[in-house]
Amino acid sequence: MDEETDTPEDPRREFAEECRSARELHDPAPLTQAQLARLVRTSKSTISRLETCHGAIPPDLPPLLDEVFATDGKFKRLHEDAVTASFPSVYRRRMAMERVAVTIREWSPTLIPGLFQTADYARCLFKGGYPRASARETSAFVNDRMARKALFDGDMPPDVRVVLCESVLRRHFCPPEVMRQQLKALLTAGSRPTVRVQVLPMDAPAHLFIECPVSLITSPSHSVSICVENYRTAGILEDPDLVRAALRAYDELTGDALPTRESARLIAEQMEKLT
Known part of the structure; x- marks a missing residue:
């Protein structure tokens, strides 16, 4: 670190x-x-x-x-x-922005985003990426991941928009019961009035974000920052032209994604297959 x-x-x-x-x-x-x-x-x-x-x-x-x-x-x-403070500087900045954000737009092609992960899902994810990690390191990671969810419990939680690739629901790198509980938690989160969850079908057309997860975080002053992640690296982009292109691409994603009710039905179907 x-x-x-x-x-x-x-x-x-x-x-x-x-x-x-x-x-x-x-x-x-x-x-x-x-x-x-x-x-x-x-x-x-x-x-x-x-x-x-x-x-x-x-x-x-x-x-x-x-x-x-x-x-x-x-x-x-x-x-x-x-x-x-326990994260590298770029992650510290991202988490600080999350805590005061008015809107967070998430796109994930591979995983349930961190803000919505259960402890067991996060633990399986960490152990897969760091198989030699100690129990103490794993516990610290999971505790830190769960602590990020505190932003939902404030007096003015941000509006959170999530678009997931359909493959996220079908990727079972953890035991079936862990994945079932994760999908149940995702459905519960999506029922919050400030949260909107959509699923992008796997036959949707290519788009700007197809290669990596992206978060668009809107500050109280309504400026937007783009948070991108790749292999154990991350970056924050604020160039106005890049922000405009990213917002336009995100709008296209939400247009191509299933509506929230259909998305919830698909999540529930995948959850039931794991029982």
């Missing part, structure tokens, strides 16, 4: 220090690690690891800490910063 940082603070260490400080200064009386663990429904050893910067932060803990300490989302924000 790239170890450069964008700010002098280490977000993971700041999270640890804030957790320890909030526990020790808790009103009306300080909390022990064991007492805090009971309040957030975890183990004392987990709290100890949190406060000593050992391992990833379990994604379900920050909102519980905010609830216990009445910190108005502080631990949730620190967790997001810590997750972002």
Whole structure:
């Protein structure tokens, strides 16, 4: 991983220090690690690891800490910063843009996009790409991937538009039950009022994005950035001519893709074949 940082603070260490400080200064009386663990429904050893910067932060803990300490989302924000800081700089920038985006348009020719992956699907994906990864590395990857989903739970979640190649639904690199649960999760996500999922048939004509996944992220100022990925590399493009061409190509994709209801039926059919 790239170890450069964008700010002098280490977000993971700041999270640890804030957790320890909030526990020790808790009103009306300080909390022990064991007492805090009971309040957030975890183990004392987990709290100890949190406060000593050992391992990833379990994604379900920050909102519980905010609830216990009445910190108005502080631990949730620190967790997001810590997750972002664990990635190379270009990915950190992409994830920062996602967190404030008003619209995210996704195209994937091969995989369920990261924002919609289940933990088991993400684990199979990581182990396939990094077969020598340790259990700790795999767990950290999965936790970080799940943490990205927090943007759906904010007060103003972005509008998310997803177009998947039909082959994504038929590519079963994981056990059938894992894929079935992944497709079920995709259907559930598509039922959100801010999410639209479409499937591009495999006999659709060629298009600008046919070779790689692409994300078009619209900022609060309505500027659009193009995020492209290839073999373990990524880039962010903001040239106005490229952005216009990409938006036009995405519109063509959505026009060639199945409508959302037909897409949902196709996803459900593929899910049922896995039972």
